[in-house]
Amino acid sequence: MNGKTCIVIGGGYAGIHAVKAILKVWKAGGDQGPLRLVLIDKQSEHIRKVLLFKPAATAESVIKVPFKELFPEGVKFVQGTVTGIDSQKREVWVQDLQGGIQSISYDMLVAALGSVVRQPASEQGGIALADLDSARRIRETWQHNLEKAARESDSQERQRLLTIAVAGAGISGMETAAELAHYARAEARNRGLLEDDVRIHLYNAIDRLFPEGPKKVGQKLERHLSASGVSAVHGCKVLQEKEGVLTLSTGDTARAGLCIWTLGLLPNPALQAMGLPVNEEGYVMVDRSYRVNGAPGVYSIGDCAHITDAASGRADGKTCKEAIAQAVRLGRIIVADLEGRRAPEHESYMDSFCFGLGPEQGMAWTRKWGIDFVITGKLGWALRKFTWDSASFQ
Numbered sequence: 001m002n003g004k005t006c007i008v009i010g011g012g013y014a015g016i017h018a019v020k021a022i023l024k025v026w027k028a029g030g031d032q033g034p035l036r037l038v039l040i041d042k043q044s045e046h047i048r049k050v051l052l053f054k055p056a057a058t059a060e061s062v063i064k065v066p067f068k069e070l071f072p073e074g075v076k077f078v079q080g081t082v083t084g085i086d087s088q089k090r091e092v093w094v095q096d097l098q099g100g101i102q103s104i105s106y107d108m109l110v111a112a113l114g115s116v117v118r119q120p121a122s123e124q125g126g127i128a129l130a131d132l133d134s135a136r137r138i139r140e141t142w143q144h145n146l147e148k149a150a151r152e153s154d155s156q157e158r159q160r161l162l163t164i165a166v167a168g169a170g171i172s173g174m175e176t177a178a179e180l181a182h183y184a185r186a187e188a189r190n191r192g193l194l195e196d197d198v199r200i201h202l203y204n205a206i207d208r209l210f211p212e213g214p215k216k217v218g219q220k221l222e223r224h225l226s227a228s229g230v231s232a233v234h235g236c237k238v239l240q241e242k243e244g245v246l247t248l249s250t251g252d253t254a255r256a257g258l259c260i261w262t263l264g265l266l267p268n269p270a271l272q273a274m275g276l277p278v279n280e281e282g283y284v285m286v287d288r289s290y291r292v293n294g295a296p297g298v299y300s301i302g303d304c305a306h307i308t309d310a311a312s313g314r315a316d317g318k319t320c321k322e323a324i325a326q327a328v329r330l331g332r333i334i335v336a337d338l339e340g341r342r343a344p345e346h347e348s349y350m351d352s353f354c355f356g357l358g359p360e361q362g363m364a365w366t367r368k369w370g371i372d373f374v375i376t377g378k379l380g381w382a383l384r385k386f387t388w389d390s391a392s393f394q
């Protein structure tokens with residue numbers, strides 16, 4: 001049989017696991033012929049997005065992994081931005097770093113372009129935790145504030161400088177707040193300030209943490225956060241940060257030296273322009289086996305796709321674990337499609353979440369047979385670390 005070219009666009013969690021799964025099914029044999037596997041990404045490195053809060057808190061974090069290190073052989077890596085997909089001609093257009101455009105032909109294409117971080121309007125102030133640059137700016141800002149606080153004689157201004165607001169209390173907000181509490185308090189001690197004067201306020205639009213799971217798990221998380229120096233402010237959104245003053249949805253104001261936005265994710269706006277069919281929200285429309293509607297040979301998984309469980313009607317979340325499970329299934333789907341066999345279909349991932357609650361602190365929750373299991377302590381941390389590391393083949 002002739003060889004096949006499979007292109008994977010996007011080397012995030014969905015993309016790298018798709019590459020691995022495709023290599024694995026090809027290695028396992030069959031009559032698919034030789035494989036030319038091409039991974040295309042804007043960057044030269046896989047970004048461990050779920051750890052973005054780390055460079056916001058400490059310089060000792062490594063969250064980039066070069067693609068060449070992840071896939072030393074069997075994969076051709078092309079650095080460039082995919083600007084269009086012609087699903088009739090089976091070609092993608094890729095713009096390189098110099099602005100040149102090349103087209104690459106494919107037999108199979110996996111669109112795993114991810115999502116973008118929801119950003120407030122620029123007049124709303126603050127810094128959104130969106131990428132490595134913003135994470136570094138966050139760290140520079142709170143460190144600069146602590147430096148100023150150590151010299152400040154006015155106690156109210158000192159307190160403002162020592163206050164950090166985290167606006168958005170999803171997992172990213174909680175993990176960011178917990179990590180910052182640890183490092184900012186340590187830095188305060190080093191500068192001769194009182195660590196208890198460092199205040200981290202986690203603003204939450206709804207009335208409890210962790211709405212995805214049981215209330216008691218949300219309460220447990222809140223107790224852990226509180227013990228590390230993070231206070232949750234429920235039923236309150238930050239509307240704006242201007243010159244150190246926060247305007248809140250309750251009509252009140254509060255003072256803070258830094259406001260960090262952790263507002264969740266939005267569909268990648270490039271998807272539609274690229275020629276992929278998207279739903280009203282902007283996610284790529286796929287069938288039960290991740291095949292893109294009306295585009296033969298094209299599949300889409302991860303944050304960029306709208307994927308639902310046919311049995312329950314439940315849509316997959318935009319999380320790492322769901323992206324990885326889809327990628328693993330996709331390898332088997334692609335080979336089944338090539339061989340003309342019935343392909344596996346999507347099934348929801350089990351209910352489970354892991355939380356990092358500061359260095360070497362973690363918690364995991366899962367629900368099985370209708371029973372909630374909560375793991376804390378060393379095992380909770382080990383599970384959290386395992387999910388982070390295995391997601392990026394570390």
Ligand SMILES: Cc1cc2nc3c(=O)[nH]c(=O)nc-3n(C[C@H](O)[C@H](O)[C@H](O)COP(=O)(O)OP(=O)(O)OC[C@H]3O[C@@H](n4cnc5c(N)ncnc54)[C@H](O)[C@@H]3O)c2cc1C
Pocket residue numbers: 009010011012013014015040041042043046047049050051052053080081082083112113114115117129130171172268270301302303304318319320321323
């Ligand atoms: C701050 C933050 C914290 C998070 N915390 C958690 C968490 O604790 N747990 C959890 O499960 N999930 C978390 N998430 C969500 C998680 O990161 C996503 O669900 C996951 O990254 C989805 O993987 P993906 O491969 O679909 O997309 P991504 O990881 O976003 O990867 C997409 C890739 O596509 C590339 N790309 C995009 N457009 C183009 C283009 N036009 N051409 C070429 N390449 C392109 C990008 O460079 C990127 O490498 C968090 C997200 C953020 C932003």
